[in-house]
Amino acid sequence: MQPTNLADPAYFHKVVDCQWACPAHTPVPEYIRLIGQGRYSDAYMINWVSNVFPGVLGRTCDRPCEPACRRGRVEENNGPGAGPPQAGSAPLGGRSEAPEGQIRPEPVAICRLKRVAADMKDDVKGRMPTLAPRNGKRVACVGAGPSSLTVARDLAPLGYEVTVFDGEARAGGFIRSQIPRFRLPESVIDEETGYILDLGVDFRSNQRIDSMKALLAQGYDAVFVGCGAPRGRDLQIPGRKEAAAHIHIGIDWLASVSFGHVTSVGQRVIVLGGGNTAMDCCRSARRLGGTDVKVIVRSGFEEMKASPWEKEDAVHEGIPIVNFHVPKSFEHRNGQLVGMKFEVVQAVFDGEGRRSLVPTGAPDVFFECDTVLLAVGQENAFPWIERDSGIEFDRWGLPVLRKETFQSTEPRVFFGGDAAFGPKNIITAVAHGHEAAVSIDRLLHGEDPARRPAPMTNLMSQKMGIHEWSYHNDVSGDTRFKVPWAKAEVALASIRVEVELGFDAATAFKEASRCLNCDVQTVFTRETCIECDACVDICPMDCITFTANGEETDLRTRLNAPALHATQDLYVSGALKTGHVMVKDEDVCLHCGLCAERCPTGAWDMQKFLLNTTQAGPRCRDEKAGKRLMEVA
Helix, strand or coil: CCCCCCCCHHHHHHHCHHHHHCCCCCCHHHHHHHHHCCCHHHHHHHHHHHHCCHHHHHHHCCCCHHHHCHHHHHHHHCCCCCCCCCCCCCCCCCCCCCCCCCCCCCCCCHHHHHHHHHHHCCCCHHHCCCCCCCCCCEEEEECCCHHHHHHHHHHHHHCCEEEEECCCCCCCCHHHHCCCCCCCCHHHHHHHHHHHHCCCCEEECCCCCCCHHHHHCCCCCEEEECCCCCEECCCCCCCCCCCHHHEEEHHHHHHHHHCCCCCCCCCEEEEECCCHHHHHHHHHHHHCCCCEEEEECCCCHHHCCCCHHHHHHHHHCCCCEECCEEEEEEEEECCEEEEEEEEEEEEEECCCCCEEEEECCCCCEEEECCEEEECCCEECCCCCCCCCCCCCECCCCCECCECCCCECCCCCEEECCHHHHCCCCHHHHHHHHHHHHHHHHHHCCCCCCCCCCCCEEEEEECECCCCCECCCCCCCCCCCCCCCECCHHHHCCCCCCCCECCCCHHHHHHHHCCCCCCCEEEEECHHHCCCCCHHHHHCCCCCEEEECCCCHHHHHHCCCCCCCCCCCCEEECCCCCCCCEEEEECCCCCCCCHHHHHCCCCCEEEEEEEEECCCCCHHHCCHHHHHHHHHHC
16 A cells, blocks of 8 residues: 555545544534533634534534544444543453443534534624725525525625525425424524624515526526425325325425414324434324324335434334335315325335335225325425526436536526535535535636635644543543433423523533544654654553554554455555564544644643634635636626
8 A cells, every 4th residue: 555645634634534424524623622611603604614603503403524423433342332542541452342231332423512602602792803995796595404504604794795585484495394393493593594694695585586587687606506305295195185285295384383373283193204304293193183193104114314323212102104105096085184195115126236126915904084284295396497408407306416516507696505406404504505506606706616625634743741632532431422302291291492401511512522533633754753652552452553564454463453445544654674564443532632742752742633624715716716816807
């Protein structure tokens, strides 16, 4: 293997697995350390720069960072259920067994710690960006959802005149209309959308755009479309038309509940669908008077698209999930819905692992119900974009975009969020907004939107003394802490009582202490290494090996602890004096610093890696192109 190129920021970025997995690349360990120090406002602002809605996401994020958290993998390699060895303890060889019955710890509660920063911060209005003088460029954003608001947040402080249009009275898009208040209080939405609108953004509420050509004719230099995927899929099976009064599209029904147009529901409710919208529908129905609420899906429980915690929350509230049932008909009497009929199926896999659902031959199943909520998917709808406006669409009705720039076939028009590639989640919409803002900023400065400047990175030693570091390097053995809930009789009695109460300061500190500080890197200098093996002896996870070089597949098998997670790169040094190389398995490293403390020559150091993603502004532009544009002007 070739020596690891430490000048390439991608290497250490991939070691910070949580930040790598986050679509907006939030520096997770950085803000978790600040929470552990009680610096909640600082932690909030670090979040705000990248993910824009810390309070919203701290309650509702799909948490792509948490499955990536190395805490779980470290503990798997240290024995089922075992917490990681404490820094300074005797080496365990990474293979100790946990006591029988001990619960296997989970990833750090990253999402819930984000909420801590939002809930416990001071007033941060004074820390918001200052506004540059107007630059004469006008940008329109269609929709006031997370992607549009991110574009506005990035461009307004730079001097752009940003106008946001939305058909509703208040900003937020599907954050406000489709996420129930028992998960996300309206005050949090108002606060975090307010920070953006207060940056000089012109918010045109109750103004639904009905013509792209008319919008472009108003002289905007760029248009960003972030109107979401506003149309829920219907289910056309027998009885749909006759029982229509009692069958509702899930996202429309949730919006009606959110805005107070719907305040009750039938006692017997069936929710069709296995995504997060279905979970919000069933839990909302439970609070609006449904006494017999069930979710019915055609797939297996594990295959449902809903986040695992969303399914757990529904089950916790007494809502059964019936799987492998395919809807056949809505049963009705004289226009009154009385129930649904389902065919029972099972999953069958062919030789290539492809799944199909086939009938079991069991009799059809009938479930009584008064109301059905359809949460079987969402799709984009752009009736307001004329097909001769220069914007091309693919066969699925999605805009044809340059994926790296979010630019459509009409160069002035950009898309993001669910409107770009179909329904996803809030943090992905935010990431789209950042990238689109960079593209718009570059385009309006006469530069190629496809040229993406590299992010800024640095490495800084954390050494404070011979054996002291500027970060807390003791590895907590605690299991993941649970977020307290409101009492069931209180939570289920109202659609607006927030269920999760959040961590208090003491629990937040303990949960933050579980973070492995993956951004503090073990940096090796081969010139000063004497191959004494002191680091190998002290490493509690057996992740350092001095051995002969070879092909990666072979080398992974010859390490002190075989490196089985192939997607995590190995850290490989150049040839040492003996001809051997140092190989480190980043997958299970605790970042405890014991190797650096033990090394007699200082060949190891603990250096904090910080990645600042490229956002709109001078840093994203090419200086020469900017000068050329000014000369032409």
